[in-house]
Amino acid sequence: MIYDYAGMVALADPTRRKVFELIADRPRSVIDLTRVLPVSQPAVSQHLKVLKEARLVRAEPKGASNIYHLDPHGLGEMRAWLDRMWGDALDAFKREVDNSKEKRK
Amino acid sequence: MIYDYAGMVALADPTRRKVFELIADRPRSVIDLTRVLPVSQPAVSQHLKVLKEARLVRAEPKGASNIYHLDPHGLGEMRAWLDRMWGDALDAFKREVDNSKEKRK
DNA sequence: CATAATCATAAATCATGACTTATGATAAGC
DNA sequence: GCTTATCATAAGTCATGATTTATGATTATG
Structure with a gap:
């Protein structure tokens, strides 16, 4: 199984998940996000x-502001990583079930 | 978006992820896991x-041991939760792209 | 029955990281 | 040019949680 679970760690913090969700809703500047969130800039x-x-978001400078968007590339990568992990876990579980059936014969 | 991201938090710690992967590989007792991992029992x-x-794993007592297996129910729930989150994020991104196309007309 | 093996919980320590208060850098507006 | 707005980084504080040691409970074994 692969290493790269930075996305997992990134989304594990509640505030950071909120930030992600706000950006997913629509691109926002840092100030915009700060206004909504209960933490400092x-x-x-x-x-x-x-x-x-x-690589879940990317910044796009616009004047003095920095607009944050979702990063479709990184999002796709994490999605693929999760799918792989899930596949492995479910395959393993399936093997286990088959195995116990085998034994019961 | 829903609250329940306990699974996410659970898998964000490297040691805990290793524990999960070991159990996914095959069911193991606590001692079994401890022997492999670089931490105390x-x-x-x-x-x-x-x-x-x-709800990513479940315990199954066997004599003095406690065998830990994957929990397919919880696994399925987390999978569904992730799919929903991903769907939302990608939908939002799609809307954004369409929107900027619209503006460019 | 006594000892050994397995496991979970409590309490304490320690590291990590989330957050704050400065502060400087860049861009816009007057 | 001067002020204002936006943002990122540095340094320090503080809370959280990962880990350890100690211990008791349960089960197998001799």
Whole structure:
């Protein structure tokens, strides 16, 4: 199984998940996000940094603002990673069931 | 979007993810897991508790041992939750793209 | 019955990371 | 040019949670 679960870690924090969801709703600037969230602007910036490094969002400078969008590439990668993990887990479970059936014969 | 992301949080810790993967590979006792992992037995038990509360694994007592298996129910629920989240995110992204196309006309 | 093996919980320690308060850098508006 | 708005980074604080040691409970074994 593969290593890259940065996205998982990124989305495990409740505030950061909120940030992600707000951006998923529609692209927003840092100030925009800060206005809605119960944390300071630097806190928001730091969460955005984590999300960006996990390739879940990307920044697009617009004047003095920085508009954050979803990053479809990273999103796709995480999706693929999750699918793989799920496949492995379910395959293993299936093998286990078959195995116990085998034994019962 | 729904609340329940306990599974996400549970799998965000590297040691706990390793525990999950080992169990996915095949059902194991606590001692079995402890032998492989670089942490103490109580640490393993506590990780198992988190995974169990997230309904990713379940325990099956066998003599003095406790064999941990994957929990297909909880696994299915988390899968559904992730699919929903992904659907929402990708739908939102699609709307955004359509929107910018619209504007460009 | 006594000892050994397995496991879970409690309490304490320790590391990580979430958050805050500065602060500086860049861009827009007057 | 000066002020205002937006943002990121640095440094420090604080909370959370991952881990350890100690211990008791349960079950198998001799």
